[in-house]
Amino acid sequence: AQTVTQSQPEMSVQEAETVTLSCTYDTSESDYYLFWYKQPPSRQMILVIRQEAYKQQNATENRFSVNFQKAAKSFSLKISDSQLGDAAMYFCAAPLFGNEKLTFGTGTRLTIIP
Amino acid sequence: DAGVTQSPTHLIKTRGQQVTLRCSPKSGHDTVSWYQQALGQGPQFIFQYYEEEERQRGNFPDRFSGHQFPNYSSELNVNALLLGDSALYLCASSLGIHEQYFGPGTRLTVT
Numbered sequence: 001a002q003t004v005t006q007s008q009p010e011m012s013v014q015e016a017e018t019v020t021l022s023c024t025y026d027t028s029e030s031d032y033y034l035f036w037y038k039q040p041p042s043r044q045m046i047l048v049i050r051q052e053a054y055k056q057q058n059a060t061e062n063r064f065s066v067n068f069q070k071a072a073k074s075f076s077l078k079i080s081d082s083q084l085g086d087a088a089m090y091f092c093a094a095p096l097f098g099n100e101k102l103t104f105g106t107g108t109r110l111t112i113i114p
Numbered sequence: 115d116a117g118v119t120q121s122p123t124h125l126i127k128t129r130g131q132q133v134t135l136r137c138s139p140k141s142g143h144d145t146v147s148w149y150q151q152a153l154g155q156g157p158q159f160i161f162q163y164y165e166e167e168e169r170q171r172g173n174f175p176d177r178f179s180g181h182q183f184p185n186y187s188s189e190l191n192v193n194a195l196l197l198g199d200s201a202l203y204l205c206a207s208s209l210g211i212h213e214q215y216f217g218p219g220t221r222l223t224v225t
Contacts, residue, residue: 004156033213043218043219100145100147101162101170102159104156105156106155106156107156
């Protein structure tokens with residue numbers, strides 16, 4: 001079955017520290033994008049970062065970076081210098097059934113400890 | 115530059131009724147996707163509209179239908195509402211198959 005798996009339902013990190021959220025996926029697509037979205041309590045889904053599968057270089061967006069391992073179908077998100085505003089649900093998303101349709105993982109709830 | 119907007123914010127309906135949710139895409143975007151997010155879960159793809167046609171559909175019954183207008187805005191219609199349809203309905207817009215930008219969602223409660 002084609003799935004997106006986030007194995008960490010909850011994570012916590014001390015403010016200013018670094019945390020890594022895990023995601024694995026299974027797709028038969030050869031060229032695709034991968035995404036991390038953040039959903040704070042306000043419920044607005046916010047795009048954090050995207051990775052193009054044909055690029056070997058890992059994407060970086062300020063304090064957010066990914067570790068993309070295409071052969072292992074792994075796509076983890078690293079948050080450096082964690083801030084209180086980073087507290088949210090984080091969803092990994094991949095186009096498992098064609099690039100138009102995103103499949104989301106079950107999410108990881110990230111808590112930032114002051 | 116306005117982002118994706120959705121209306122209404124909240125909605126309460128009774129079982130068996132019909133509901134229409136609306137979405138305006140981000141400026142410059144031509145593709146609208148709809149997702150259902152049950153409490154504590156990730157969003158589930160309902161369908162996607164491009165050039166006023168349904169391009170792809172998820173595993174949802176025919177009670178869920180949609181429409182896209184020439185200005186790229188979109189509606190999601192749900193007929194014969196069930197208690198299980200209670201969820202957050204998210205609209206996302208994109209330019210083709212690129213990254214999707216989400217609206218704030220409509221919280222639907224079916225009683």
